[in-house]
Amino acid sequence: DAGVTQSPTHLIKTRGQQVTLRCSPKSGHDTVSWYQQALGQGPQFIFQYYEEEERQRGNFPDRFSGHQFPNYSSELNVNALLLGDSALYLCASSLRDQPQHFGDGTRLSIL
Amino acid sequence: AQSVTQPDIHITVSEGASLELRCNYSYGATPYLFWYVQSPGQGLQLLLKYFSGDTLVQGIKGFEAEFKRSQSSFNLRKPSVHWSDAAEYFCAVGSGVTGGGNKLTFGTGTQLKVEL
Numbered sequence: 001d002a003g004v005t006q007s008p009t010h011l012i013k014t015r016g017q018q019v020t021l022r023c024s025p026k027s028g029h030d031t032v033s034w035y036q037q038a039l040g041q042g043p044q045f046i047f048q049y050y051e052e053e054e055r056q057r058g059n060f061p062d063r064f065s066g067h068q069f070p071n072y073s074s075e076l077n078v079n080a081l082l083l084g085d086s087a088l089y090l091c092a093s094s095l096r097d098q099p100q101h102f103g104d105g106t107r108l109s110i111l
Numbered sequence: 112a113q114s115v116t117q118p119d120i121h122i123t124v125s126e127g128a129s130l131e132l133r134c135n136y137s138y139g140a141t142p143y144l145f146w147y148v149q150s151p152g153q154g155l156q157l158l159l160k161y162f163s164g165d166t167l168v169q170g171i172k173g174f175e176a177e178f179k180r181s182q183s184s185f186n187l188r189k190p191s192v193h194w195s196d197a198a199e200y201f202c203a204v205g206s207g208v209t210g211g212g213n214k215l216t217f218g219t220g221t222q223l224k225v226e227l
Binding site: 004042048056058101102 | 156
């Protein structure tokens, strides 16, 4: 039973570019959440998707957007990249009120 | 707004010694509390959770945590630490009526080093 899978594992971009990160939830899960983890910090909630709709959003600018597909997989898009967007981006999936399961993340570096 | 404080940034213990990692939370309602562990280059693995009921919860890898409402604390403990326990530990509080599936607010983490 595959857990949460994220792609790519590493990514290097330059300032001003756009990036798309992908996440496949654990089998049977219907909710996907995205977190940003800066170096030496705890993860910070970006947003959550359920039934293809954004259900909750953290304190992140509109440059961060997402999507959930009918098969429950999800994408995180970041436009106009800034140096401060360099971080580990974690995807987590869950079912109803059960705890979230995390993927290994995508390490995004901005030059 | 909910928040989590982990007062200890780094902790070093000897293998076989006991461990307690501190966590204090701020949340207006009954909290849903979690401990996750993160090894270098990895995602987060759930150690244990508290939703309701018994305030002493057991988790994986021999860890346990105690919820103390009066102290707004949810400290993680292990009676005998193994070298493989070296990692970063995060306490988190979940919002919303559906608890674990909703927005998690994390502390800044405690880095555990185990001396052989």
